[in-house]
Amino acid sequence: MDSFTLYGEQIRSRLLIGSALYPSPSIMTESIVASGADIVTVSLRRQQSAQAGDDFWQLIKNTGLKVLPNTAGCHSVKEAVTLAQMCREVFATDWIKLELIGDEYNLQPDPFALLEATKILLDEGFKVLPYCTDDLVLCQRLADLGCEVLMPWGAPIGTGKGLLNPYNLRMIRERLPSHTLIVDAGLGLPSHACQALELGYDAVLLNSAIAGAGCPVTMSHAFRSAVEAGRYSYLAKAMPEKDVASPSTPTMGMPFWHQN
Amino acid sequence: MSFKIAILGFGLTGRLTALALSKVHQVSVYEQDDQHAANSAGNVAAAMLAPLAESVLCEQDIALLGLASIQRWQQIISELDEPVYFQQAGSLVVAHQQDKGDLHSFISRLKPLAEHTADTVSSAQIADLEPELAGRFHQGVYLPCEGQLDNQAFYAASYNQLVARQVSFNWHSHITLTGHKVNGQSYDFVFDCRGLGAKTALPSLRGVRGEVARLYAPEVNLSRPVRLMHPRYPIYIAPKPNHQFVIGATEIESHDTGKVTVRSALELLSAAYTVHSGFAEARIESLQSGLRPAFADNRPQVTREGRVISLNGLYRHGYLLAPYVVDEAISLMT
Numbered sequence: 001m002d003s004f005t006l007y008g009e010q011i012r013s014r015l016l017i018g019s020a021l022y023p024s025p026s027i028m029t030e031s032i033v034a035s036g037a038d039i040v041t042v043s044l045r046r047q048q049s050a051q052a053g054d055d056f057w058q059l060i061k062n063t064g065l066k067v068l069p070n071t072a073g074c075h076s077v078k079e080a081v082t083l084a085q086m087c088r089e090v091f092a093t094d095w096i097k098l099e100l101i102g103d104e105y106n107l108q109p110d111p112f113a114l115l116e117a118t119k120i121l122l123d124e125g126f127k128v129l130p131y132c133t134d135d136l137v138l139c140q141r142l143a144d145l146g147c148e149v150l151m152p153w154g155a156p157i158g159t160g161k162g163l164l165n166p167y168n169l170r171m172i173r174e175r176l177p178s179h180t181l182i183v184d185a186g187l188g189l190p191s192h193a194c195q196a197l198e199l200g201y202d203a204v205l206l207n208s209a210i211a212g213a214g215c216p217v218t219m220s221h222a223f224r225s226a227v228e229a230g231r232y233s234y235l236a237k238a239m240p241e242k243d244v245a246s247p248s249t250p251t252m253g254m255p256f257w258h259q260n
Numbered sequence: 261m262s263f264k265i266a267i268l269g270f271g272l273t274g275r276l277t278a279l280a281l282s283k284v285h286q287v288s289v290y291e292q293d294d295q296h297a298a299n300s301a302g303n304v305a306a307a308m309l310a311p312l313a314e315s316v317l318c319e320q321d322i323a324l325l326g327l328a329s330i331q332r333w334q335q336i337i338s339e340l341d342e343p344v345y346f347q348q349a350g351s352l353v354v355a356h357q358q359d360k361g362d363l364h365s366f367i368s369r370l371k372p373l374a375e376h377t378a379d380t381v382s383s384a385q386i387a388d389l390e391p392e393l394a395g396r397f398h399q400g401v402y403l404p405c406e407g408q409l410d411n412q413a414f415y416a417a418s419y420n421q422l423v424a425r426q427v428s429f430n431w432h433s434h435i436t437l438t439g440h441k442v443n444g445q446s447y448d449f450v451f452d453c454r455g456l457g458a459k460t461a462l463p464s465l466r467g468v469r470g471e472v473a474r475l476y477a478p479e480v481n482l483s484r485p486v487r488l489m490h491p492r493y494p495i496y497i498a499p500k501p502n503h504q505f506v507i508g509a510t511e512i513e514s515h516d517t518g519k520v521t522v523r524s525a526l527e528l529l530s531a532a533y534t535v536h537s538g539f540a541e542a543r544i545e546s547l548q549s550g551l552r553p554a555f556a557d558n559r560p561q562v563t564r565e566g567r568v569i570s571l572n573g574l575y576r577h578g579y580l581l582a583p584y585v586v587d588e589a590i591s592l593m594t
Contacts, residue, residue, distance in 0.1 A: 023317055024558035025466075055466035056513040059556070105358075158491060214369070 001231055004202040006039075006180055007095070007127040007148050009066075013038045014197060015227045016068065016182065017220070018207025025059050027216055032063050034220035040065045041097055041205065043072040044087050057090075068129065070097035075104075077117045084121055096121060097151070097184075097205075099131045106156040111138045115145065122146045131184050134168040136175060143179055150176065151184035151205060154196065158208045160188025163195055173200045190219075190226030197230025198238070262286060263593070266447040268435055269454035270295065272302025272411075272578050273571050275418040276586040277451045278427060279336065288428040290435050290442055292457060295419045299517070301455060304472055304550030306498040306506040307411035307579045308485055309333065310351055312378060312403045314580060315371035322559065322577065325584045327373055330407055332583035337409065341424065342417035345501050347484070348407035352381075352389055354400040355489035356534065362489040367401055376405040392481050392536060408485050410500050411579065437461070440567035449593055452570040455553040456515070462572060467515030467551035470576070471524045472508035473532075477542035480505065486535060493531040504545070507532045511576070520547040552576055560585050564592040 003010045017037040022028035032040055042060055069087035074080040084096045100117055102110025109132050121128050122145055130142050134152040142150055152172060155161035163169060173181055183196040184205040193204045213219035263285045267278050270291035281287050297303055311326030337344045355363035370378050379402045387394035436443050440450050452458050459465050487496045498506040510524045525547055533539045554575040555561055562571045562585055571589040574581050
């Protein structure tokens with residue numbers, strides 16, 4: 001399969017996988033391997049700073065994958081910026097998945113604070129991957145600030161509802177054709193991931209859909225296949241949809257009274 | 261035949277091992293702290309015996325061992341001279357209306373445990389089980405097989421029992437284990453029950469931080485453990501004697517041993533308040549944090565190397581699995 005670009009780096013797997021909520025670290029490791037992912041996301045809580053989270057980080061490091069730290073759980077610009085700075089130190093990477101919660105209940109990103117924090121972090125040299133809603137204007141503003149990657153949601157985090165607004169997502173894809181777009185959050189089924197790739201999205205990022213499945217490792221395999229199917233489907237350019245059936249077998253030789 | 265035995269660590273598994281072995285053997289306990297082992301996971305824990313609820317997250321064999329441990333606990337407590345509160349009156353799982361998806365997900369993931377079932381209960385049935393929750397929840401699940409005990413009473417009673425049996429104690433002990441010698445003293449068998457204190461010997465062991473609040477809430481009357489399903493703050497409320505309640509517990513992949521954070525305290529206490537508004541006037545007796553020792557698969561391990569028997573990695577299933585794990589460890593003496 002072809003690769004995509006993430007701030008100048010070529011990434012092969014179009015599935016980015018999270019590292020939370022698995023039944024055990026062993027199952028997490030197996031699921032990550034089964035996903036074929038090149039990038040794993042991790043969240044840093046204050047109590048995990050310095051040496052305190054070493055054992056868990058060692059497991060992540062042992063996967064050999066690139067780490068994409070996130071600012072999960074931050075509600076203010078200051079919190080997110082501080083956590084991003086801590087992440088850069090702990091994980092030695094400029095990448096940051098910027099997550100800034102606006103609504104405590106459905107964890108909807110705060111678009112206004114997100115723009116403000118994105119600007120600060122880009123100015124500090126971070127490569128920001130903003131987790132945002134599927135609002136075209138917000139995505140344009142983030143792109144104007146200098147984000148090369150945008151991560152609109154499919155649905156609220158952890159809901160597993162899939163792509164709630166394919167129209168919005170398609171519009172963002174059409175209007176920002178040269179940006180790397182990743183559907184982040186809300187996916188529940190492999191078919192949701194396939195649909196995102198069919199829309200022309202470069203990748204999907206998910207966690208709960210695998211970690212919360214009855215058998216995370218098997219579900220990880222399923223998502224890996226779905227992402228490949230979606231990408232091939234996009235590259236193959238699907239046939240146009242029609243309202244009237246057209247036969248796939250030639251009608252020549254069929255009696256004329258059967259042809260209507 | 262009576263053996264000379266050293267037990268390293270005086271947390272939950274150390275106490276159970278000492279109780280079992282001191283009946284016939286000459287036991288010496290080594291503990292880095294004092295007789296309270298206040299920072300041990302077994303002291304901080306809520307001591308729930310919830311094999312059915314835990315089956316949602318653990319393998320079935322673990323849940324079945326937990327089920328068997330409930331009977332073992334009754335026996336262990338009955339052999340103590342001092343009374344220790346033990347209860348098997350089931351537990352109740354509830355969710356607020358907006359979180360019913362989490363409750364349904366919980367129900368769908370319960371594993372079958374012998375003949376023990378989970379009973380879906382209506383608002384009226386919740387009120388029958390716990391009158392003070394009447395009208396607060398529309399739907400819940402009752403798990404009749406589950407129980408709990410008062411772990412801090414068990415800690416005190418087990419220590420007194422072992423003192424009466426003339427077990428020798430070495431407090432504030434910096435432990436050096438060389439072969440079957442502890443701090444230069446030779447033993448027939450050494451039981452390593454140190455939890456994370458054994459990390460040097462067991463490098464794959466990790467700490468999983470947990471935080472709990474202990475409250476005195478005279479206005480709250482709950483007769484059995486209640487779990488609240490919530491997308492982010494799932495908690496349990498374990499009622500102990502005299503209106504004491506344990507609210508727990510966070511689960512953070514970290515071996516940070518610092519005090520409870522404001523965020524965790526807010527999460528635990530506000531979730532408890534949404535279950536019963538009587539917690540508003542409760543007194544906070546303590547906010548404690550502890551580290552659960554765990555291996556990568558979150559399953560316990562019992563191993564023997566020479567004359568050293570090691571039992572560790574009980575993760576969040578300390579009280580649920582300790583009787584089984586200790587029996588297993590003692591069986592390795594032969």
